[in-house]
Amino acid sequence: MLNAAVILTIFLGFWGVVVKRNLIMKILSMDVMSTGVIAFFVIWAARSGVFTPIYKPWRELDYADPVPQGIILTAIVIGLSVQALMLVGVMKLSRNHPTLEVESIEQALASGARSTFTDD
């Protein structure tokens, strides 16, 4: 059940990435997707047990697997920094393209592309 919810989150995020036309919405969908992937790691880590993986000799518990949890920390940090970088780019784009619709940006930039191809 939980597994299905995680997969659904990933697919919802991917759907948003493909379908949404607004740049901010696209970045938000990417965030949803990466949250899904993080949860995917956590779910698989909890397969063997859900207790915090801090070993105490007198406790006989089903510990969660610490490796995927450790790994996903890196991915969280990288995802955050990439998103911050992209949002800065979007902020700069929004000065001349306030709607941030993908089509309108591509049209505006493509109309000027011809001059770029010929100018040198």
Add this chain to the structure above:
Amino acid sequence: MTELTLVWVALPFLLAFTTYLMPALTRPSLLGMAALTVVYAVQQGGLPGTTAAPLELQLLDHFGVTLRIDANGTAMLLAHGLVRLGVALYLDRRFAGSRFLAMQLLIVHGSANAVIISADLISVYVSLEVLSIGVFLLLTYGRRAEGQSTVEKRERQLWVGLRYLFMSNVAMLFYLMGAILVYVRTGSLAMSSLAMADPTALALIAVGLLAKGAIFVAGLWLPLTIMLLRIRLSRRCSAVLRPKQEPWPWCAAVRLRQSWPRGCPT
């Protein structure tokens, strides 16, 4: 040998930050780093017909970073080093004016080296992400330093860079899902455990890497990025943009040769 390898892996990043503190080091560090990569690759048997024992390093315990330098890797390293050397010689004059460019080139150099030699899935992921951030900054940097760029050109660069970063990030999410499935099945993140992985995991990893390397969904981001960008730097970047997936490492060298005689970068 281990120490030399570790120094060589870490040096580009250290140099990149040092160039900001000591501007005089900018040009020598770029040229020197590229030359060091070439020398290292040749010494490890990168030239065709030579062989050297593959070097395998396991840093930080069992699930830590694994590096492997073998015949395939050194051929790629040699090609990459030669491309870097070409870039460094070609852009030599400009480094005095733009230390940012030099710094980003060093970071891209270091992370591309790391992609080639890392032997576990997560190291590859981390270095690919560092690479794509560095390439994004190079793509959007463009002509700003020379004061030639109009607002529209700058925006086009920004848009193309954003597209690249967006698509590579989404592709790497698929790769990550594949990586955890490999771990669940085999209990290890080493590249060698891919042989025992599920088809699902392999498919996810392949989709991620191929989309990032602009091979599978042909034309997803590559043509626009290379064509619209109009900074000549992009030709040098093109070998970097698809590092691990280069079908034949010498392609990179051929590309450099093709782009060599076309005048100064504008």
